[in-house]
Amino acid sequence: MASRRFPFPIPFGWFQVAFPDDLKPGEVAPLQxxxxxxxxxxxSEGTFRLQDAFCPHLGAHLAYGGTVDGDELVCPFHGWKYDxxxxxxxxxxxERLNRKARLRTxxxxxxxxxxxxxxHPHDAVPQWDIPVIPEIGDPAWSDFYSSTHIIKTVPQxxxxxxxxPAHFRYVHGTDTVAEVERYETDGPCSVMLSKQTYVTPRGVxxxxxxxxxxGPGFSKVFFSGIVDAINIATxxxxxxxxxxxxxxxxxxKLADDRLTSTVADAFVAEINKQIQEDRPIWEHKAFLPTPAxxxxxx
Numbered sequence: 107m108a109s110r111r112f113p114f115p116i117p118f119g120w121f122q123v124a125f126p127d128d129l130k131p132g133e134v135a136p137l138q139x140x141x142x143x144x145x146x147x148x149x150s151e152g153t154f155r156l157q158d159a160f161c162p163h164l165g166a167h168l169a170y171g172g173t174v175d176g177d178e179l180v181c182p183f184h185g186w187k188y189d190x191x192x193x194x195x196x197x198x199x200x201e202r203l204n205r206k207a208r209l210r211t212x213x214x215x216x217x218x219x220x221x222x223x224x225x226h227p228h229d230a231v232p233q234w235d236i237p238v239i240p241e242i243g244d245p246a247w248s249d250f251y252s253s254t255h256i257i258k259t260v261p262q263x264x265x266x267x268x269x270x271p272a273h274f275r276y277v278h279g280t281d282t283v284a285e286v287e288r289y290e291t292d293g294p295c296s297v298m299l300s301k302q303t304y305v306t307p308r309g310v311x312x313x314x315x316x317x318x319x320x321g322p323g324f325s326k327v328f329f330s331g332i333v334d335a336i337n338i339a340t341x342x343x344x345x346x347x348x349x350x351x352x353x354x355x356x357x358x359k360l361a362d363d364r365l366t367s368t369v370a371d372a373f374v375a376e377i378n379k380q381i382q383e384d385r386p387i388w389e390h391k392a393f394l395p396t397p398a399x400x401x402x403x404x
Contacts, residue, residue, distance in 0.1 A: 117321075117323075118224075119224070119294060121139065125219070134168070134173065139225070143158070145159040145169040150174065157209040161181045161209075168181055168182070178195055184197075186207065210229070212224055236324055252355075254352050257388055259389060260347065264349070264388065265319070268317060271283045297316075297317070297318055313332065327339060329373075335373055355370065355377070
């Protein structure tokens with residue numbers, strides 16, 4: 107039996123499971139995250155619900171043929187109904203309810219243009235919050251430039267990559283390496299502030315890359331220098347070895363829409379190119395619990 111590449115459990119935290127426009131009120135969709143089969147649905151008021159997918163009656167998958175009736179999810183097999191908290195509310199051919207028939211339900215918030223769900227292996231309540239990003243929706247900033255990457259690695263590997271400026275010269279071919287000014291952690295959250303110089307046809311431009319992580323699944327990366335841009339990066343484990351990464355850039359608007367779009371397209375293309383350069387490293391490297399390390403100059 108092959109051993110797992112990574113000895114880590116699925117991390118807990120807030121993770122993106124959808125965009126708000128993915129479902130209309132009354133719609134149901136199957137999802138696969140955290141080594142689980144899930145059902146995402148919206149009640150008649152538009153509230154998102156995320157629950158384990160299999161009906162506790164006889165195991166029907168509630169996302170395949172399941173329907174929404176008001177604020178309840180209806181099983182396609184025998185018509186049992188479940189509310190947004192996972193309780194069985196109706197068995198159409200019985201006068202009695204089965205109180206043991208419950209769906210595991212995950213806390214969900216709709217914030218910053220994302221549908222985020224809280225996962226914890228032992229159903230612990232959310233232990234931190236995701237802040238409102240004020241630049242999202244600000245008329246001085248663009249709409250999202252979004253991309254999706256499914257990568258055979260785990261969030262810890264990608265998180266460690268972000269705190270490793272030395273690899274940029276060798277993997278991404280950058281002329282200079284960011285100078286980390288500060289790296290601090292506060293439980294599940296972290297801040298890394300760094301200076302970056304960019305070599306351009308007009309000379310060297312000073313800039314910054316400041317990273318704010320809110321657990322393993324949500325980060326805000328602020329770029330400045332050539333262009334002011336923010337990448338809201340969401341990282342959601344699919345299983346023990348596979349992760350979906352979504353990049354969502356907004357750019358501070360320039361003189362006109364065409365110039366903004368041209369600059370934004372070029373900048374976003376560069377960042378997306380870099381994650382593709384990282385992919386073969388992530389997908390084929392081994393995890394070393396006691397790596398050989400080296401200091402830096404200065």
